[in-house]
Amino acid sequence: MSRTVLALSPHLDDAAFSAGGLLARLAAGGDRVILATVFTGNVARPTGFALACQLDKGLAPDADYMALRRAEDEAACAALGAEPLHLPHLEAPHRGYEDAPSLFGGVRTEDREEAAVAETLRSAFGGERIDLLLLPRGIGGHVDHEVVRRAGGVLDAKRRLYWTDWPYADREAPKAPFAAEDGRLLSETVTLTPREADAKLAACLAYETQLGFQFGGAEALRERLAGIQSETYLA
Numbered sequence: 001m002s003r004t005v006l007a008l009s010p011h012l013d014d015a016a017f018s019a020g021g022l023l024a025r026l027a028a029g030g031d032r033v034i035l036a037t038v039f040t041g042n043v044a045r046p047t048g049f050a051l052a053c054q055l056d057k058g059l060a061p062d063a064d065y066m067a068l069r070r071a072e073d074e075a076a077c078a079a080l081g082a083e084p085l086h087l088p089h090l091e092a093p094h095r096g097y098e099d100a101p102s103l104f105g106g107v108r109t110e111d112r113e114e115a116a117v118a119e120t121l122r123s124a125f126g127g128e129r130i131d132l133l134l135l136p137r138g139i140g141g142h143v144d145h146e147v148v149r150r151a152g153g154v155l156d157a158k159r160r161l162y163w164t165d166w167p168y169a170d171r172e173a174p175k176a177p178f179a180a181e182d183g184r185l186l187s188e189t190v191t192l193t194p195r196e197a198d199a200k201l202a203a204c205l206a207y208e209t210q211l212g213f214q215f216g217g218a219e220a221l222r223e224r225l226a227g228i229q230s231e232t233y234l235a
């Protein structure tokens with residue numbers, strides 16, 4: 001019987017960047033792989049920092065930024081063999097986080113998104129049998145990653161693995177894994193086959209609007225990924 005794998009990505013790109021190789025492996029092995037991205041909601045006329053986050057990707061103010069990114073995600077999922085699902089929550093710049101440092105300054109007490117995301121997850125997946133749930137560890141401390149990591153706790157799953165958020169993990173000095181807090185420290189390294197690495201690369205390249213900002217372009221992403229032959233997860 002084929003298993004159901006659910007990957008909960010904060011943004012349109014995180015799961016592919018961090019766990020694309022494992023997702024490609026599971027899908028190729030016959031598992032049903034659902035790649036659900038939480039923060040894909042639209043704002044018709046973004047202003048302030050939210051607008052700046054769109055303009056610094058080289059997009060016009062009136063471009064439908066999320067529509068472009070959802071289409072990129074569909075191409076990425078096709079490369080991985082995953083089913084895309086887009087949940088309509090709004091990214092942190094639309095929730096009162098007004099500059100780049102605030103995105104990494106901890107989830108604010110007045111930010112109620114975790115409960116809202118948990119409710120969405122419960123209604124979307126509460127009745128599903130989830131054999132493997134993949135979640136971000138939250139390395140880098142982006143508030144949206146933290147919200148998804150915590151909200152994912154409402155789902156029942158036979159097994160959970162927390163991916164190592166990339167490229168954030170490259171920028172941060174290694175520190176004690178968060179999982180120490182609940183006593184679980186098992187880590188698992190998945191060594192990618194060339195076919196899995198290729199599928200991951202194709203998926204990552206699909207997120208065109210993000211590549212300049214995150215990596216300095218498609219070529220730079222290729223070079224960075226060429227040096228990565230494994231993915232590390234915490235259980």
Ligand SMILES: [Zn+2]
Pocket residue numbers: 010011014142145
């Ligand atoms: Zn992200």
